[in-house]
Amino acid sequence: MELKRYNRQNRMLVAVDCIIFGFDGQEIKLLLIKRGFEPEKGRWSLMGGFVQPGESFEVSAQRVLKQLTGLENVYLEQLYAFGDPNRDPLERTASIAYFALIDISKYEKQLSDHFHPEWFSLKKVPSLIFDHKEMIQMAKEKLRYKSAFQPVLFELLPAKFTLPQLQNLYEGVYESHMDKRNFSRKVLSTGLLIKQKQKDKAGSKKGAFYYKLDKKKYKHLFNSFLKFGPEPGKI
Amino acid sequence: MELKRYNRQNRMLVAVDCIIFGFDGQEIKLLLIKRGFEPEKGRWSLMGGFVQPGESFEVSAQRVLKQLTGLENVYLEQLYAFGDPNRDPLERTASIAYFALIDISKYEKQLSDHFHPEWFSLKKVPSLIFDHKEMIQMAKEKLRYKSAFQPVLFELLPAKFTLPQLQNLYEGVYESHMDKRNFSRKVLSTGLLIKQKQKDKAGSKKGAFYYKLDKKKYKHLFNSFLKFGPEPGKI
DNA sequence: TCAAAAGTGTTGTCCTTACACCCATGT
């Protein structure tokens, strides 16, 4: 006897939600939208969408991300599956949360959108629907944890960036100050950065040298990076 | 107008699967069952079950774990949500994988079970259904990653254990050898271990002193532990 | 000329690693 379905079991909706991080050279930001349908229509929310038939979670998250930002091939990683039976008041819906790191300079508001997206400073996140605040909190923690050992934060930077920008980024993630001498020694010692001849004159009169990632080494060294941030585990 | 449901969306089955680790004093083991229903009836599998209405994923995993082991209050952590549309050939089923660390000495085969559970050495895992092999691989990696910074591995040990046992455990997780002098200095320096007066005479003629966890410090220090294993990130 | 940010070196401390011998005891 061959079954056609699992009988007597309940099915539920499954959605993906994306925590989208960006970095403007000064601070870390989060891309949020105004929810366009009931319930909670009009409130701020993470970008999300229902998982479609035939679509894996990863593909689903990529689709949702592209819909909002127009971007493909961005850094995307599964964060956590949220499954509280009452997290969506209308109907039981599981959410697989993904976090994305995008180069904010490549982001372009999609013209014909109805999402009303806005970038928010991580310190000024508005009230959000459902458990989205919890998702963001968890994403922040994971980002800290992860970037202590892997050079993921470069995904947030444009092709050319300066050391002060990079330091701002790390300081933002760890909400702490770092010594610039120790910082530059540390990152340069990885050999991942290639110094450019041009300077960025935007941030100061003297100007700061641009650096580029050594992409070959980057892929190769992704798993053997440095230790940053506060004591490991204290994060 | 208020909606009652999200229309035009597809619902799917959601299950939990548990990767259950144990440690017998010598090596790390995995608890597997013989699947009791179609499809793939009779093949080895992780213990799992469908998420029930009103039940969160965490509670669901706890229930499944108790069903198999009789244990409650064990270390349980969400690993990853597996959602490939074809992972279960019968019907689309998402699986939220959890990994559990149990004290193997507390485990007792449930009498009236129909699961036929068996402990397998991590090095001799049989062929498994669906994507369960991938789940185990990911769980191993997460365990490595995690136990480098947090004292999670104590969850696998009985109340009293010896330093050589503890070292076996770490060596099993990292599949490497460690220097016993450096190892004992390192773990003792945490202050988490309380030396007992009795010895375990099972493993040697001289006998090895038992240690107990300082539970207060354990809970407090859970997030500021040591660095173990190979280079961070090389895991 | 001054203000503002970029860039650069040294030192002390601590952590990590490598390494070898004696101890206790059951057989």
Added chain:
DNA sequence: ACATGGGTGTAAGGACAACACTTTTGA
């Protein structure tokens, strides 16, 4: 008595943290 595994100390090297002054240039 001996074989087996348990227990301990030291020295060298490397990583990290603390710290202050000079440079450049736009206003």
